[in-house]
Amino acid sequence: MTALVQTLVNGLLYGGILSIAAVGFSLIFGVMSVINLTHGIFVIGGAYGALVAWSVLGIDPLLSIPPLMLVAFALGWGCQRLVIQPAVERGNPVAALLVTFGFTLIAVNLLTVTFSSSVRSISPSYSFINLRVGDISIDLVRLVAFACGLALIAILGSFLRFSRWGRVIRATALSELGARLCGVDARAVYALTFAVASAFAAASGVLIGMMLPFTPAEEVTWTVYAFIVVTLGGVGSLGGAMLGGLLLGLVSTLTQTYLGAVYTNMVMFLILLVTLLVRPNGILGSAFKASR
Amino acid sequence: MARRITILLLAVLLIAALAILPFFLKAFYVRVGLSIFLSAGFAVCWWLLAGFTSYYSFGHTAFVGIGAFAAALALRAVPEAAPALQLAWALGAGLVVAGGIATIIAWPILRLRGHYFTIAMLAVALVLGEAVAAFPVFGGSTGLALPNLAPMSVRVEAFFYWIALALLAVVLAIAWAISRSRLGYGLAAIREDEDAAQMLGVPTTRFKVVAFVLSGALTGSIGAVYALNLGYITSDSVFRGSLSLEMIVNSLVGGMGSILGPVIGAAVMTGVTKLVLADLLEYHLAITGILIIAVVLLAPDGIVGLWRRRRAREAE
Numbered sequence: 001m002t003a004l005v006q007t008l009v010n011g012l013l014y015g016g017i018l019s020i021a022a023v024g025f026s027l028i029f030g031v032m033s034v035i036n037l038t039h040g041i042f043v044i045g046g047a048y049g050a051l052v053a054w055s056v057l058g059i060d061p062l063l064s065i066p067p068l069m070l071v072a073f074a075l076g077w078g079c080q081r082l083v084i085q086p087a088v089e090r091g092n093p094v095a096a097l098l099v100t101f102g103f104t105l106i107a108v109n110l111l112t113v114t115f116s117s118s119v120r121s122i123s124p125s126y127s128f129i130n131l132r133v134g135d136i137s138i139d140l141v142r143l144v145a146f147a148c149g150l151a152l153i154a155i156l157g158s159f160l161r162f163s164r165w166g167r168v169i170r171a172t173a174l175s176e177l178g179a180r181l182c183g184v185d186a187r188a189v190y191a192l193t194f195a196v197a198s199a200f201a202a203a204s205g206v207l208i209g210m211m212l213p214f215t216p217a218e219e220v221t222w223t224v225y226a227f228i229v230v231t232l233g234g235v236g237s238l239g240g241a242m243l244g245g246l247l248l249g250l251v252s253t254l255t256q257t258y259l260g261a262v263y264t265n266m267v268m269f270l271i272l273l274v275t276l277l278v279r280p281n282g283i284l285g286s287a288f289k290a291s292r
Numbered sequence: 293m294a295r296r297i298t299i300l301l302l303a304v305l306l307i308a309a310l311a312i313l314p315f316f317l318k319a320f321y322v323r324v325g326l327s328i329f330l331s332a333g334f335a336v337c338w339w340l341l342a343g344f345t346s347y348y349s350f351g352h353t354a355f356v357g358i359g360a361f362a363a364a365l366a367l368r369a370v371p372e373a374a375p376a377l378q379l380a381w382a383l384g385a386g387l388v389v390a391g392g393i394a395t396i397i398a399w400p401i402l403r404l405r406g407h408y409f410t411i412a413m414l415a416v417a418l419v420l421g422e423a424v425a426a427f428p429v430f431g432g433s434t435g436l437a438l439p440n441l442a443p444m445s446v447r448v449e450a451f452f453y454w455i456a457l458a459l460l461a462v463v464l465a466i467a468w469a470i471s472r473s474r475l476g477y478g479l480a481a482i483r484e485d486e487d488a489a490q491m492l493g494v495p496t497t498r499f500k501v502v503a504f505v506l507s508g509a510l511t512g513s514i515g516a517v518y519a520l521n522l523g524y525i526t527s528d529s530v531f532r533g534s535l536s537l538e539m540i541v542n543s544l545v546g547g548m549g550s551i552l553g554p555v556i557g558a559a560v561m562t563g564v565t566k567l568v569l570a571d572l573l574e575y576h577l578a579i580t581g582i583l584i585i586a587v588v589l590l591a592p593d594g595i596v597g598l599w600r601r602r603r604a605r606e607a608e
Contacts, residue, residue, distance in 0.1 A: 035411070099589070103581065105578060105580055107581060272415040272418075273416060274413040276404060
């Protein structure tokens with residue numbers, strides 16, 4: 001019984017991280033209908049940013065989140081404006097996808113040259129503290145990362161819900177033409193969406209870097225996980241990303257405990273496939289435009 | 293008619309010229325030619341589906357892997373047969389098993405369109421790759437070894453060079469035949485507007501399934517050669533996302549609008565990476581990335597598209 005509860009707790013904590021690591025991907029897919037393969041590199045880039053801040057400047061990873069988000073915001077804006085927007089305007093969905101792939105190759109190469117391909121991790125002083133609640137033990141780092149993840153999702157949610165720019169983003173997602181008729185500069189909205197999504201990807205990368213070891217090549221994993229989470233929960237909605245992330249976290253830890261670690265990824269990918277075949281819109285359905 | 297005969301003659305001459313090249317080239321260049329033919333073959337197989345119907349598969353490496361492992365396992369059954377028979381047996385196993393699995397997944401997966409088809413194929417490749425790594429029949433993480441089938445009198449790289457060239461010629465001939473058939477016109481109609489095609493009486497589902505199964509089966513047979521050439525396969529080496537991406541990138545660089553697009557793309561990309569970038573190994577990925585972005589933004593219809601545009605301008 002304790003083992004099951006422990007597994008469920010671990011699964012939820014891991015799921016929270018999966019959720020925050022997927023919201024950026026979800027936003028871009030929902031608003032721009034672009035499969036953004038650069039997502040993982042912004043996540044891993046965030047982790048390396050935090051590593052530099054922690055090991056060189058001695059800044060706590062959690063405190064490095066806001067400045068790193070600003071940097072990622074700027075990078076995301078530039079990347080969208082210079083490279084992705086021209087490809088989107090070609091009207092071919094695969095053109096945009098390939099361009100993000102090309103950008104990812106460049107970024108992975110630069111990260112590998114700068115930091116080498118060896119495994120890195122960030123372990124601040126509090127990273128080995130365990131909390132005990134009854135028979136359940138919880139890593140403090142994971143709990144903190146989970147809480148930060150939820151807070152970040154809440155921030156992004158209220159930005160989209162209540163701010164003027166958030167409203168414009170949602171309007172453009174519903175209908176680009178309609179939004180433009182109302183005087184919205186759709187290109188600026190796309191750049192803003194991409195920048196915001198990149199900032200949140202980098203923030204999630206910091207949290208991931210505190211919990212798990214990472215390498216430049218790891219970016220593929222996070223892009224694929226974001227794919228699964230978003231497909232499972234529903235494209236373009238934060239609730240969908242939350243739900244998908246938590247479910248996937250549970251499934252992943254349950255598989256690991258009861259079937260064996262070899263099968264974790266296989267089960268996760270099977271879920272992606274089955275969801276696509278049975279309910280392509282995800283559990284919550286897609287509130288944003290159909291991505292056909 | 294006369295034009296068709298000219299093209300045919302030119303093709304035969306070109307293939308003959310390529311076939312005698314290994315007698316004059318150093319082993320390294322023969323190997324470059326071999327990898328060009330293999331990646332061109334894969335790209336044309338991928339293009340069979342994507343170019344005709346615009347169903348972009350993101351997981352065609354699934355069929356490479358299926359073909360490779362089918363060949364490896366099939367060869368275990370006939371360890372004593374003559375090498376030529378074993379080769380045919382391995383190729384046949386790759387073709388049939390990949391085609392069979394493609395047939396099974398065709399109906400559910402082809403119901404999906406656009407991005408969803410793309411992602412679903414990615415998922416298929418990921419699931420199969422993980423499954424092969426997890427189950428001991430497939431050698432688990434240690435992988436499987438394949439026998440060396442090249443005769444003693446022939447250089448190994450030249451042997452596989454000829455097989456890959458022959459397979460590429462077969463795949464191209466099939467693609468060419470389809471493009472002039474009822475099937476080809478039906479598939480083109482699906483690409484332009486699937487709903488309209490269906491309304492006009494094109495059996496869209498059947499045509500898509502045929503294209504999908506052909507594409508998968510042929511990829512599987514080339515996958516078998518790929519595995520034989522490697523001599524040793526693991527889940528990671530044949531169920532490899534970069535293989536899927538190479539097919540897409542090569543086709544786009546060459547141009548999606550022509551059968552020769554994928555071949556030209558594969559020749560250019562493989563040539564550039566193996567010959568030009570051989571000394572820049574550290575920045576290999578970044579340069580490939582820049583190349584991809586440049587092609588998509590500057591030459592959206594690929595190299596063939598650039599050439600066609602130039603010809604059109606000269607004709608004015």
